[in-house]
Amino acid sequence: MTRHRWLLPYLLMAPGLLWLAAFFVLPNIQMVLMSLSTGSISQGWTFAWDFDNYLGAFGRFPDNFRNSLVYGGMATLVCFLIGYPMAYGIAFRGGRYKTLLLFLVIAPFFTSFLIRTISWRILLGDQGPFLAVVRNTFGVVPANFSVIGTPLAVVAGLIYQFLPFMVLPLYVALEKIDKRLIEAARDLYAGPWRRGGAIAGSIAGGVVVAFVLTGLGYASLEEGGVVGFAAAVVAGAAVGGLIGAFLISESFVRVTWPLSVPGVFAGSILVFIPAIGDFVNVELLGNPKSQMIGNVIQNRFLQQNDYPTAAALSFILMAGILIAIFIYARVLGTEELTGGRS
Amino acid sequence: MPAVDVRLLEVVKRFGDMVAVDRLTLDIQDGEFFSLLGPSGCGKTTTLRMIGGFEEPTSGLIELQGEDVTWLPPFKRNVNTVFQNYALFPHLTIYDNVAFGLRRKGVKDAEVKRRVTEMLELVELPGFERRKPTQISGGQAQRVALARALINRPAVLLLDEPLGALDLKLRKQMQVELKRIQQEVGITFIYVTHDQEEAMTMSDRIAVMNQGHIEQLGDPESLYERPSTRFVAGFLGISNLLPGAVEGTDGSYATVRMADTSSVRAPSALVGSHADVSIGVRPEKIRLREPADRTPDGHNQITGVVRDASYLGVSTQYVVEARGGARLTVYEQNVERTTRAELWAPGEEVLLTWSPDHSFVVVDQPTPAVDGSTPA
Numbered sequence A: 001m002t003r004h005r006w007l008l009p010y011l012l013m014a015p016g017l018l019w020l021a022a023f024f025v026l027p028n029i030q031m032v033l034m035s036l037s038t039g040s041i042s043q044g045w046t047f048a049w050d051f052d053n054y055l056g057a058f059g060r061f062p063d064n065f066r067n068s069l070v071y072g073g074m075a076t077l078v079c080f081l082i083g084y085p086m087a088y089g090i091a092f093r094g095g096r097y098k099t100l101l102l103f104l105v106i107a108p109f110f111t112s113f114l115i116r117t118i119s120w121r122i123l124l125g126d127q128g129p130f131l132a133v134v135r136n137t138f139g140v141v142p143a144n145f146s147v148i149g150t151p152l153a154v155v156a157g158l159i160y161q162f163l164p165f166m167v168l169p170l171y172v173a174l175e176k177i178d179k180r181l182i183e184a185a186r187d188l189y190a191g192p193w194r195r196g197g198a199i200a201g202s203i204a205g206g207v208v209v210a211f212v213l214t215g216l217g218y219a220s221l222e223e224g225g226v227v228g229f230a231a232a233v234v235a236g237a238a239v240g241g242l243i244g245a246f247l248i249s250e251s252f253v254r255v256t257w258p259l260s261v262p263g264v265f266a267g268s269i270l271v272f273i274p275a276i277g278d279f280v281n282v283e284l285l286g287n288p289k290s291q292m293i294g295n296v297i298q299n300r301f302l303q304q305n306d307y308p309t310a311a312a313l314s315f316i317l318m319a320g321i322l323i324a325i326f327i328y329a330r331v332l333g334t335e336e337l338t339g340g341r342s
Numbered sequence B: 001m002p003a004v005d006v007r008l009l010e011v012v013k014r015f016g017d018m019v020a021v022d023r024l025t026l027d028i029q030d031g032e033f034f035s036l037l038g039p040s041g042c043g044k045t046t047t048l049r050m051i052g053g054f055e056e057p058t059s060g061l062i063e064l065q066g067e068d069v070t071w072l073p074p075f076k077r078n079v080n081t082v083f084q085n086y087a088l089f090p091h092l093t094i095y096d097n098v099a100f101g102l103r104r105k106g107v108k109d110a111e112v113k114r115r116v117t118e119m120l121e122l123v124e125l126p127g128f129e130r131r132k133p134t135q136i137s138g139g140q141a142q143r144v145a146l147a148r149a150l151i152n153r154p155a156v157l158l159l160d161e162p163l164g165a166l167d168l169k170l171r172k173q174m175q176v177e178l179k180r181i182q183q184e185v186g187i188t189f190i191y192v193t194h195d196q197e198e199a200m201t202m203s204d205r206i207a208v209m210n211q212g213h214i215e216q217l218g219d220p221e222s223l224y225e226r227p228s229t230r231f232v233a234g235f236l237g238i239s240n241l242l243p244g245a246v247e248g249t250d251g252s253y254a255t256v257r258m259a260d261t262s263s264v265r266a267p268s269a270l271v272g273s274h275a276d277v278s279i280g281v282r283p284e285k286i287r288l289r290e291p292a293d294r295t296p297d298g299h300n301q302i303t304g305v306v307r308d309a310s311y312l313g314v315s316t317q318y319v320v321e322a323r324g325g326a327r328l329t330v331y332e333q334n335v336e337r338t339t340r341a342e343l344w345a346p347g348e349e350v351l352l353t354w355s356p357d358h359s360f361v362v363v364d365q366p367t368p369a370v371d372g373s374t375p376a
Ligand SMILES: Nc1ncnc2c1ncn2[C@@H]1O[C@H](COP(=O)(O)OP(=O)(O)O)[C@@H](O)[C@H]1O
Pocket: B015, B018, B019, B020, B038, B039, B040, B041, B042, B043, B044, B045, B046, B047
């Protein structure tokens, strides 16, 4: 028994490895072959080292790639901006309500993903509870104003969909920070962080406002909205700066933040990867111009039966994600993420 | 006369209904090694945290070098803390940990480097700059925590059971080390511990705490030799207490008669004007003699029967039952008697004698109901 001890971990991993081999590795090999094949569904596919599939796929859908990157990135950024204070609040101030609050975070998962997205259609719709009130009752916005069908609606759907994937890893990272470390920092003269907090807060505030307005299509210069756009961004930056200056302390910047970076990394990846490849939110909340690369892949596979292009697109997406994660890990500092700290 | 460094005035801390610190008043002198000693849960940490600024008192006043700091946050107090489990920043190197406070205060890099190097030498850890806290031992982490606090040259250093996580040998070594460092830097230390031996080894003065208040305050010798409450007598070592009624005073000694009609004497200054007291005596102060032996003039003497004897090597511990039924513990150095045949045996009748100067007096005050349940 003891002689074969070394086998034990492999035995424990075996079911998972077999599963991955059967349902991940094999299909992927098949996909690689498909992405380099020529032919048609009626005549059959022949493997031909046909790299044109890749070149074509890359060149033909620049808008969709851009949409994916921008929407996925925005969703991740906003999930982070919303999720971090949320996870922080639960971990540090949740007290005995921690479990309940965490349950509420994952509560949406108890409803089908499709139903949730469809209900967002209703919520954001022209006759939905928000817009109808804002437009009809108060007349704050023009009568032809819509949210549904805009990129903003797509990103809002993505944010809603994937927010728990951001909050949970952040919570785990924040929760295990020893609160005495923060006391120690305060003991060692870490006080408020007004200037840095103001800068960080105004950048975040400005970016969010700019993104919301762009998503709603309000950034077009032709309409002469530049002044209004700039004013709104400045206002957002001011509010963000004020919040940042008063809420971000030096002990947070020096201790809490660096110790929560692994959670930020995990959360961002868990949001970014599914968000960038998503196609359901565009289907239900977007418009034809806001189609993401996921929609193209789905369309190529299921409607046009253009398997090689679809497969090539999938691999380009995968490579892109891997490169993005690699760069991201470098930016956050690999040592923080892998260093064997307790 | 040294200046008062820290002053607590009528400080109260409540957590809900629980009174953790109860009207604590305390003056700590500049440059002294001061200990808060007491059992777990008596309010030591809470007191320390209020001085550090991590808790706000429910009422009362805290002064630091004459300045009211009661409501100041920690980063505005010239006080630093060595936390119970060190609380070193795991993501920073030892160098950055030690430099943390100076950098927050905006000290120049060259100066930071000079002082960190100097401080790591003081705690005997030169060359550890680039390690992470996970790469050093518990004793070393302890020194880093000390260096990280001391480098800021605070007026007062607070230490909360800093040696609690170390093994006995290392703890003894660090006690000596801490005392050396304290004398070298001349900073006031406020040291929290539940270990009476540790407090006695290092402290200039000790405040013994019980249930949120100070039972007795004094230097280690006077606390041990002349405890004034039952709690202190029991918490600092073993003590024998004989209850009785004060009968009269002949100059410097008062006579106290016990229930079994025998009487003992104690310094009258300790008895004061109380009528009912308990006379205490430490086990090593008592001598055991043959009943027929002559007792030195003026010494207290009571008769008893040996009930138990345990040979401990350096000494033998006896339990002797006095005539009135009280059981006394007696330590006898194994000098005159060393073999089993020579030791006192259970059942033997003995005379217990001690100098009246070695008697101390514990008054069982009928204190108000708040802490009427003084432990026996
Ligand atoms: N944050 C808190 N909330 C409620 N009760 C507390 C809190 N901190 C301490 N206490 C209580 O106050 C009393 C004193 O605690 P503490 O000062 O930690 O004692 P010590 O350090 O002497 O062991 C204990 O009964 C403890 O349970």
